[in-house]
Amino acid sequence: MTVRWEKAAYVLWIVALALLPGRAYGMHISEGILPPGWAGFWFLVAAPFLVLGMRDLRIRAGRAPHFKTLVGLVGAGVFVVSCMPIPVPTAGTCSHPCGTGLAAILIGPGQAVIVTSVALLLQALFLAHGGLSTLGANIVSMGVVGGYLGYGAFLLARKVRAPWPVAAFLAGLLSDWGTYAATSFSLSAALAGGGSIAALFRMILAAFVPTQVPLGVFEGFLAAGAYRFIRTRRPELLELPAEGWAP
Template identity: 35%
Template sequence: MFKKRIILFLFAIFCIPSNLFSMHIVEGFLPPFWSFFWALIALPFVGLGLFFINKKIKLNPKIKIIFAMCAAFVFVLSALKLPSVTGSSSHPTGIGLGSVLFGPFAMSVIGVIVLLFQALLLAHGGLTTLGANLFSMGITGAFVAFVIFKLLDNLKFNKSISIFLASMLGDLATYIVTAFQLALAFPDANQGILFSFVKFISVFAITQVPIAISEGILTVIIFNVILNYNKEELKLLSVIRT
């Protein structure tokens, strides 16, 4: 039954309308130097991610289904466009779920796959900005979510609270880094990078905070569904204790 639900969930991602636009940095927006810079930084994380994914799958091939679900979760949520009163738009990232289950390095692999498909099929983001978008969402957001979850879990916080805060703060971290990336590329002519950062982050903040809270709640719900059907796999992944 669980496998059938996962297959239906994966199939559903192809039913998303093609006129969606996300707040990934768009194709050609960053200067060539910064496009290359972020791609160079992101590349080692992807290599390590492939290593850790193969290692975890060898422990139990069944976790491939959960891994695919995490990828679909990121694809769907990060493809949504939610309007903002500031004249921009925002979207959830979905990165927290996979970070909790598989760790931050694995999410760099999911991130690059999702961002590549979105750039090619949905015109979200772009190829030249792939490295920057991956660093903000699939690396920084993933690491923040993972660290928050592990910290709270070690302090014996309730599992749902730990996952909620990890997902929410991972989402917010993504947008903070995106604003910083834009500020580095386009500093204010008179007042510099910091002033530019404040301008960019203020564009996202109004809508992104409630979106992050909503994503945290949704992530807890999805995690509890996985827990009900795949408890043994979560034990192997060291997400829950024996």
């Protein structure tokens, strides 16, 4: 294939993406949906992870000052990816990937929680995406569950000697599915009222399935592709998390 055709393919790709509809969001729980008690509870759950993440950041930035730059770059990536509507033709709806699985294997799960909380705060303040009162619940589902589950899947896959791309794929896939499962749980716990939380959880999860099953697979490929790219071009960046995270 000539360079001209390659360039044309890139241009076509960008134009096609630009033609997609703009406003479509995903797992973020909007302002006002959670009762104050539940909203406060999820803030309390998120708080220790944020404290651990900040402590981890201070320690690792002390060892390697450029670590903060990497965290900022990954944070920008999480912000963009978690705003990006992806149409899922099988379901006729749109949703977004989370990016926290990839973030966790690049900078560690503690930092994934930190960058997720910053991204979610900016989206709640300026994009009407999520909400300030529901920030705690969104941090727990996307940052804590998504980040730690993705990181755990990556470590486990590497432990059983799975190849790098497979481990990164599993990190992306499971962090996405885990995030939406956690959102289903926080919604069902808050909205069940006198009914069964388990029954409502199953209903909400089932409603997410047609969109999130294919989107999770997409996020797995996204994580594997990005990880492979960084591993090829900047392998030294991947050594930073190996220097150890504090918690």
